[in-house]
Amino acid sequence: MKKQSGTLQRWDDARGFGFIVDRKGRDIFVHITAFGKIRSRPKDGDKVLFRVEPDAAKGVRAIDVERCWRxxxxxxxxxxxxxxxxxxxxxxxxxxxxxxxxxxxxxxxxxxxxxxxxxxxxxxxxxxxxxxxxxxxxxxxxxxxxxxxxxxxxxxxxxxxxxxxxxxxxxxxxxxxxxxxxxxxxxxxxxxxxxxxxxxxxxxxxxxxxxxxxxxxxxx
Structure with missing residues (x-):
């Protein structure tokens, strides 16, 4: 599955999770572990690429997330x-x-x-x-x-x-x-x-x- 693009919103850095708003306006849950090895913490407004996988509690969640160039x-x-x-x-x-x-x-x-x-x-x-x-x-x-x-x-x-x-x-x-x-x-x-x-x-x-x-x- 190819990656989708979206924007990180409502990021709770203390708890390590937030939501990605995709191109269709849907909120997709994302956890800090989905970013892999990172040198700086995610923040609201970050443009990201990601894939999704089924999740029993959230419906779907974002995986393999990468932030776009800054x-x-x-x-x-x-x-x-x-x-x-x-x-x-x-x-x-x-x-x-x-x-x-x-x-x-x-x-x-x-x-x-x-x-x-x-x-x-x-x-x-x-x-x-x-x-x-x-x-x-x-x-x-x-x-x-x-x-x-x-x-x-x-x-x-x-x-x-x-x-x-x-x-x-x-x-x-x-x-x-x-x-x-x-x-x-x-x-x-x-x-x-x-x-x-x-x-x-x-x-x-x-x-x-x-x-x-x-x-x-x-x-x-």
Missing amino acids: PAHLLLPEFLLPLLVVAVFYGAFWLFFSKNALWFFLAPLLIFIAVLTFIMFALDKRAALNERQRVPENTLHFLSLAGGWPGALLARPLFRHKTRKQPFRTIFWLVVVINIALVGAFVFSFQAAPLRDWLDGQALSWLITLKEWGWIRGPV
Whole structure:
């Protein structure tokens, strides 16, 4: 059963329960244990995603509850650690390619794919909240494999999206490992040296052309 969206109301923090008002205006009982591991207590007005199960006393109760994104999530370790990983990855890439003409084209491409992947995760989360057509998981995996995994790495904890679902989680980390392995082979492999040199030569010729057109100032 897919998750529904709703708003937490009449939350009694001392007693650890309250009600979720779903999209149809129904009150659904929820206990603090339904939130799983949390770093801050729920409060009235929280937007949540949840599933329901039958309950002898309440009729139905909410389970597997997760709160939707809030600005405070930017300060959580779940987001700061991926942010550090992404910064190290791009920093290492810049260290190896900043003196090559290829970097002029490669950097914008990598950033574009990561931003696109981030946006697709955000759109998929929004679709889940509004019960609309979702972004296919294969699309998310393909973008991650194409180099967009840093965007996915930031989007998952930030939007609390696709962080626990299996087999998506396992496949995602496998995709990240494959991409890093391919990048490592391209950067360090002796066999890839002719390809690196050829691409750098092509990039240099494009830079010279752009300078002749007046799009670039300064030495090339």
